[in-house]
Amino acid sequence: MKIAVYGATGMVGGQIVKESLRRGHEVTAVSRSGAAVRGATACRAELADVRTFANIANDHDAVVLATVPSRTGGDHSEWLTAMKAAFGSAGATRLLVVGGAGALEINGMRLCDSPDFPEPYRPEARTMAAAYDEIRSAPETLDWTMLAPAPVMQPGTRTGTYVTAGDSPAGPSITTQDFAVAVLDELESPAHHRTRFTVANSEAGTDTRTGARR
Template structure:
């Protein structure tokens, strides 16, 4: 399978590239710098470049968006506009999107709207939630899936084990390696067309979700 990964040099995108290559897929690693990624074809491109995105989508079986809003004070509106443009340019190509934990809900309240949500992460989390709202309203022709992490996501080990849920966290934490496993499992055996789901490592439970340090 030919897979293109935007954000291929990031913490999450890098693991998705590695997991894709591990399974024998043909991977195009797309980043702003075009940095070389062993085993993949490197490509320099901006997500906002709609013409390039449309070309990439038409030339691949699937595109993974593993990008985040600016974390250096940049305008989140630019990232959201680029995401919206990508949604409109994917055509019939399978689109898998790395979502944010902040848009998940506990007792009907989004994590990013909870008073306990860490303030430094709130703006990014709400921008990620807005991207989810955008893709949910995309035309029926868009074949999308969004995978949101547990409230804590960080590098660790690849266990290959995870549990899933739909709108509420499935557990406290997920390693970036196992998040990538879940993403590739969904890509190879689709079961969430035009839907979001979330993953967590099974040995961690919901008891600590309320005190977890969230990702966006």
Template sequence: MRIAVYGATGMVGGQIVKESLRRGHEVTAISRTGAAVRGAVARSAELADVRTFTRVAEDHDAVVLATVPSRAGGDHGEWLGAMRAAFGNAAGTRLLVVGGAGSLEINGVRLCESPNFPEPYRPEARTMAAAYDEIRSAPEALNWTMLAPAPVMQPGRRTGTYVTADDSPAGHSISTEDFAVAMLDELEKPAHPRSRFTVANTVPGNDRLD
């Protein structure tokens, strides 16, 4: 399968590239710098470049968006606009999106609106939640799936196992390695067409969300 990954040099995108190559797929690793990624075809592009994105979507069986809003004080509206444009120009290919845990809910309240949510991360979480709201209203022709991580996601180890849920967190944490496993499992055997789901590792004593 021909897979293009935007954000290919990031913490999550890099693991998705690695897992895709591990499974024998042809990967185009797209980043702003076009940095070399062993085993993949490196390409420099901005998500906001609609013309390039459209060509990438036409040339690949699936496109993975593993990008995030600016964490350096940039305008989050620019990222959201780029995501919106991607949603409108990806028809004809499979689109998989790395979502944010902040849009998940507990007792009907989004995590990003919870009083206990870390304030420094609230703006980014709200922007990523807005991206989820945007893709839910995308045209029927768009074959999309969004995968949201557990509230805590960080590099760890690849166990190859995880648990899933829909709108509420499945557990406390997920390694970036197993997040990538879940993304590729969904890509190879679609189970969540035009919907979002979330994944977590099962760690005894570390799966509470109090």
């Protein structure tokens, strides 16, 4: 499979590139810097460059969007506009979007709207939630999946197992390595067409049969 990963040099995108290569896929690592990624074809591009995105999508079986809004004070609307443009330019190519945990819900309330949600992360979480709203309204021709992480995601150990859920957190945390496993499992064996799901690492005693064992 030919897979393009936007945000390929980031904490999450980098692991998705590694997992894709580990499974023998042909990978294009897309980043603003165009930095070389061992085993992948490096590509320098901005998400907002619609023409380049359309060409990349047309040349790949799947595109993964592992990007986030500005974390240095930039206007979040620029990222959201670029994401919306990407949704409209993917054509028939499979699109997997890395979502935000803040848009998940507990008892009907989004995590990012909860008074307990960490204030410094609230603006980004709400922008990521807006991206989910945008992709849900995309034309029926767009073959998309959004995968949201657990509330805590950080580098750790690749266990190859995880548990899944729909709109509510499946657990408290997930490693970036196992999140990447879930991304590749979904790309290789699509099970969530035009919908969102979430993953978490299993706790002791939790049934992990919904996860991958690779």
